[in-house]
Amino acid sequence: MTILLTILIMGLGSYAMRAVFILLLSNHSFxxxxxxxxxYVGPAVMAALVMTMLLSPEGGQAPRVYEWAGLATAAVVALLTRNHIYVLTLAMAVYWGLGYLLG
Amino acid sequence: MSNPASPNTNYGRRGFLDALVLVIPAIPFALVFGLAVRESGIAIWLGWSSSPIMFSGAAQITLITLLGEGASVAAAATAALVVGARHLFYSFSMAPVMQRQPPWFRWFAPYMLVDQVFALCVGKQDLPAADFRRYYLAAGMTFWLFWMTFTALGLFVGPVLPTGLDITFATPVLFMGLLVTTIDSWQKALVAVFAMLVTFLLAEMPSRSGLLIAALAGLILGLLLERFRR
Structure with a gap:
């Protein structure tokens, strides 16, 4: 019962955080x-999110060389081609390839 | 994420396809959540009910894991709220584009505003309102259906995770690609690099709170750079 209540409250909190500015600022002119x-919000928060995904949830463990390489490949390919299929293919190839070579 | 946009692009279809590409690398994550529910000792359907109620992957895992470990409800809920707090930024960022949408959509859209939907839609804000809405709805509902199905599946097939090829790395890779496409000035590039650096330096902070500080720091840097330009 406590757990269901907790989940329900968290559901409300989860929605509230996503809705607050969308609803409050709906009639304000910016x-x-x-x-x-x-x-700048998009670039800042997405960059922080990408880095968070690379860090282990417990913190501490730095990303490995092949993770940096895969990410750098993704950035360069996206910059040059703007095609996400190329981004996915090449970056994952670098990530898996280097990961295999470096063990 | 398919590239060329002709005048008669079907944005519903395109949102569906773009979301599908992001769904695939998220499959292990959804299955891991199912596993976390099993290990927590919480009744499985009660644990799963957080999927439709919260629809917030990392926050759900945090909540269920901490509750299972015997943490107090207050501690578990606080940690999960901190993990989910990045959505405040999404809400802020989406506020102007939502002004052009009908009220029902402004109320409904936040429910689906997960990382992937934000990442896909943040670069689509220049679309006509109806196209943006179709794209957002298609991407959001695709991701929603996936999350409901695969977190449920994870309750039963949790341990059968593929260990050979690590596909989860495709998520940061695709997000990096989407991030780059939102950058159209050196100021934004600098902000992105700075936000990554701050996140990296704050890696030790609990419950992903480094992410929040880094995003805020990036936003402030962006504002300062804007001032300089004038």
Missing amino acids: PPWALKALE
Whole structure:
């Protein structure tokens, strides 16, 4: 019972965090500088998220060489081609290939 | 994520296909969640009910694991909230594009605003409102269906995880690709690199809270760089 209640409250919290600005700011007009600022949210939070995925959940363990290499490949291929199929194929090839070679 | 956009692109179909590419590397994660429910000792369907109720992978795993380990409800809930707090940034970022949407969508869309849906849609904000909505709905519902099905499957097939080829790395790879496509100035590139660096330096912080500080630090740097430009 406690657990169900906890999950329900967490569900509300989860929704609230995703909805809060979308609903509260739905009738506000954004000044130009705020719109500019919002453009940085995507790059900043996604970059932080990518790095978080590479770090072990317990912290401490740094990403391995082939993980850095795979990520760098993804960035370069995305920059050059803007094609995510190429990004996926080449970056995973580098990641698996180097991972295999380096053990 | 398929590239060329012709004038009569079907954005519903495209959202579905783009989400599908992100679904595949997330499969092990969904199965691991099922396994975490089993190991927690919580009744399996009760544990699974967090999938439709919370729809927030990492926060669900945090909550269920900590509850299973006997942590207090308050401690488990706090940790899960911190893990999920990055969604505040998504909500903020999506606020302007949602202004052009009908109210029902503004209320419904946040429920589906998971990492993958944000990553796919953040670069689609210049689409016409109806196309954006179709794309978002298709991507969101695809991911929702996947998460419900595979977290349930994980309750039963948890231990049968593929160990040979590690496909989970495809998620950061695809996110990196999506990140790069949102960058159209050196300022944004610098912000992204800076946010990664800060996250890396704060790796020891509990419950992914380093991510929040790094995202905020990146945002502040972006604002400073904007000021410089003028």
